[in-house]
Each structure stands twice: as C-alpha cells, then as structure tokens.
Amino acid sequence: MKIVDEFHEIPTTCISDALQGLENLHSAIKPLKEEYRVAGRAFTVKMVAGDNLVVLKAIREAQPGDVLVIDAKGEKNRAVAGDFVLGMAQTLGITGVIVDGVIRDIIGTKELNYPIFCKGSTIAASGKAGEGDINVPISCGGVTIHPGDIIVGDADGVVVIPQEREEEILAKSLEKVEKDRIRSEMVSGDKKKIIEYLDRSIS
Ligand SMILES: O=C([O-])CC(=O)C(=O)O
Numbered sequence: 001m002k003i004v005d006e007f008h009e010i011p012t013t014c015i016s017d018a019l020q021g022l023e024n025l026h027s028a029i030k031p032l033k034e035e036y037r038v039a040g041r042a043f044t045v046k047m048v049a050g051d052n053l054v055v056l057k058a059i060r061e062a063q064p065g066d067v068l069v070i071d072a073k074g075e076k077n078r079a080v081a082g083d084f085v086l087g088m089a090q091t092l093g094i095t096g097v098i099v100d101g102v103i104r105d106i107i108g109t110k111e112l113n114y115p116i117f118c119k120g121s122t123i124a125a126s127g128k129a130g131e132g133d134i135n136v137p138i139s140c141g142g143v144t145i146h147p148g149d150i151i152v153g154d155a156d157g158v159v160v161i162p163q164e165r166e167e168e169i170l171a172k173s174l175e176k177v178e179k180d181r182i183r184s185e186m187v188s189g190d191k192k193k194i195i196e197y198l199d200r201s202i203s
Pocket residue numbers: 052079080081082083084085086105125126
C-alpha cells in the first residue's frame with residue numbers, strides 16, 4: 001500500500017500524538033462535513049489575502065491525488081473559492097482542499113461531497129489581480145508546509161506529516177492506534193477495571 005493510503009486509515013488524533021501535537025493546523029480549520037476524510041500530498045498555494053487568481057493557476061498545475069493547501073492569511077471576508085472553482089478542482093482529481101480562510105456558496109459546495117477544510121463561509125468573492133505563488137513553502141493554520149508533505153484531515157482537523165519524517169511517523173501513529181485499542185479493551189465498560197486503570201494512572 002502507498003504510504004499516503006496507509007495514513008488515510010489512521011485517525012488524525014493518533015498522528016497528532018505521534019508528532020507531539022506540533023504539526024496540527026489551527027483548530028478553526030474544520031471539515032465542511034464531519035464525515036470528510038482526506039489524505040494526499042500537499043500542492044501549496046500562497047495567496048495575497050482576498051486575491052484568488054493564483055488558486056486557478058494551482059488547480060491547473062496540481063496532479064490528481066494532490067491536496068490543495070491554501071495559505072489565505074486567515075482572511076474571513078473574501079472567499080478563496082466557491083462551488084464553481086471547487087467543483088473544477090474535484091473533477092480534475094484533486095483529492096481535497098485545505099484553506100486557512102473561507103469559501104462561499106456553502107450549500108452548493110456541500111452538495112459536491114468533496115473534502116474541504118476551512119474556517120467557514122462568506123458572501124464576497126476575492127479579486128483577480130494575480131499575485132501569489134504556487135508550490136512554495138507556506139504557513140497555513142500556524143504550521144509550515146512544504147510541497148509534497150503528507151496532509152491528513154478528518155472530523156477533528158488537519159495534520160501535516162513532514163516528508164522527511166513520514167516513515168517514522170507512520171510507525172509511531174500505528175503504535176498509537178494499537179495502544180488506544182489495548183487501552184479501551186482493558187477497561188471496556190467495566191467499572192472495576194476503570195477504577196483500577198485510574199488508580200494506576202494517578203499513582
Ligand atoms: O469565482 C470565484 O472567485 C469564486 C466563485 O464564485 C466560485 O467558485 O463559484
């Protein structure tokens with residue numbers, strides 16, 4: 001299995017624990033629907049707040065399987081994209097979109113059933129002056145992201161796995177999944193076992 005597909009199966013909480021919580025995007029960046037899950041390599045976009053022509057350039061250049069990660073500077077009054085632009089990204093095979101900012105056409109965008117993680121929605125479009133960069137290191141939600149880093153998002157939020165650490169973090173994340181399984185099996189709704197577990201933990 002490809003490493004991206006392996007990460008796709010792991011809860012972001014376990015990946016976060018493996019990374020000691022250092023690579024989580026700000027918790028205000030949330031999926032538009034709780035059931036969304038995404039995993040893929042970052043195709044990065046650096047926007048001037050309120051100017052989204054560079055997003056079209058990124059959609060044109062990104063490869064199927066990429067996740068578009070957009071540094072929109074946290075701007076909440078001008079939309080990075082709406083249902084039209086996001087629908088084009090979906091049709092071209094971009095796996096999902098992460099935005100440190102907002103989208104618009106919220107109803108139509110939800111109808112796409114396309115994993116979008118953002119800070120909410122607004123009414124106004126962005127301008128189209130054309131500033132900005134693609135495929136460069138960015139800061140998104142307080143985290144540095146390089147092109148090609150692995151991005152995983154689910155109901156709890158979005159985490160970044162730096163490319164040079166992906167094997168190590170995969171192993172640690174899987175260990176954490178197993179630890180969590182053993183931990184909940186150990187107490188499994190049994191009052192006595194819960195008390196024993198708590199006593200062991202706090203002693
Ligand atoms: O064109 C834009 O800037 C955003 C928009 O309305 C859409 O994607 O539907």
